[in-house]
Amino acid sequence: MPSAPIPHATTMLVRKLESIATLSDEERQAIERLPVRINRLDGRHDIVRDGDKPSHCCLILDGWACRYKLLSQGKRQILSFHIAGDIPDLQSLHIHTMDHSLATVTKATLAFIPHENLRELTAQHPGIAALLWRNTLIDAGIFREWMIGIGRRSAFERIGHLFCEMYLKLQAVGLAGDYRCPMPITQTDFADALGLTSVHVNRVLKDMRGQTLITLRSHTLVIEAWDELMRVSEFDPTYLHLEQQAA
């Protein structure tokens, strides 16, 4: 988790897409010609807000972001967490009004790509369109899995499940290994992501530590018993569709 040098934005995108399928030279070059605007933001800072009609998509180069929605009486539901290589608002390319917000979790480096260029790219290169489409479909699969967790799993299982999911996602882009990964979110964030309260999250974490399943200190997670954690969380990684590990 020592932060590797942040790659050039389009290089990161090429790498991400090539982890799924091979790109032709032409496709690779078309991606590399995309104009990007790089922006560095602090943590806890909105990128796009519920109701906005954005004109750019946002590629994460470094740091964490999350999608969330605010409800009445200060209630908040976090919908997803995103890491380097993700384009969390790719949907805005085809759905013009945001129905939720996107914010940084940590300090982050973002690349903004104009919709018009992405639209041109996908019109010219159906293969790239398919890959980006596929990306949004995997996102939808993760939404479904979260729904299953919130709807039908215990607090303990939900938290364990999230640990497994984030560890594998981070590992796939080389940001985790050796059962150790960054986990830069607060207990309130956990609660809002998993449909719990922060008080209850605290108690479950205490329990998990007691069972020597995990260590969680200064925003670093160590999974002390991976197989056991997967088992008690009923975690099955199929839904992440991580065909291969990109390094």
Next chain:
Amino acid sequence: MPSAPIPHATTMLVRKLESIATLSDEERQAIERLPVRINRLDGRHDIVRDGDKPSHCCLILDGWACRYKLLSQGKRQILSFHIAGDIPDLQSLHIHTMDHSLATVTKATLAFIPHENLRELTAQHPGIAALLWRNTLIDAGIFREWMIGIGRRSAFERIGHLFCEMYLKLQAVGLAGDYRCPMPITQTDFADALGLTSVHVNRVLKDMRGQTLITLRSHTLVIEAWDELMRVSEFDPTYLHLEQQAA
């Protein structure tokens, strides 16, 4: 709700896509050339199962379907309900292994379209690809909204919210009107969709009837007080992205 004659499969697809954007003659003809296999199924019948690698997508011509996943100890989470015009497993075009199941709810008429023809269609016509992509993105938005409900809304709000959502979706394809629509699902289905138990659903429904918000009898829902139901359920239809009403 009197069942109109079931239109030809490709006509239904053209109509659906044209409710979002205009198709060129060429695009329309390409869709109409799609080969389809029509199949009539009873209710409560699996169409595709968790783990399958389907080679067709399924367009619903008539009836209801749902996506669901089974967990240990007989737990089930229903992920979505689908009605005429939907292609609930469109994702299988780009994600080869099913991470959940798809089943009919009622007796249903389905049109199966081979992946290879859809892939060819989208490669040839980026505009159609964009429209289908958009469809899957709206699905994802509905998943997010369900997540919000299960995570942060009370049982009462969740049920009210689902009524509002299904009424508008049905109305958009001409299957509902006058605050009245079919609702062919059991209280157990409600429970499994909303992260509740059927006993509790039953009690909440009783409460809703008591407040004269709805009538629900023999699989027909009548919304007696639409504005009030929307208000108490905190329902905001933005996420459905129903740009216009198709008749």
Next chain:
DNA sequence: CGACACATTGACCAGACTCAAAGCTAGTGG
């Protein structure tokens, strides 16, 4: 060395669950 955000803990509470037993009702078959 504050100050502030975050984590932890205790005491109490409630919305939703479990288990179990009756009622309904729409089909089915005789």
Next chain:
DNA sequence: CCACTAGCTTTGAGTCTGGTCAATGTGTCG
């Protein structure tokens, strides 16, 4: 055409997971 049945709905009584409220630690950063 009616009795039967399977599946669904309704209700009651008791329980529990997870929520609420509030106070007290703890760590980090200017």
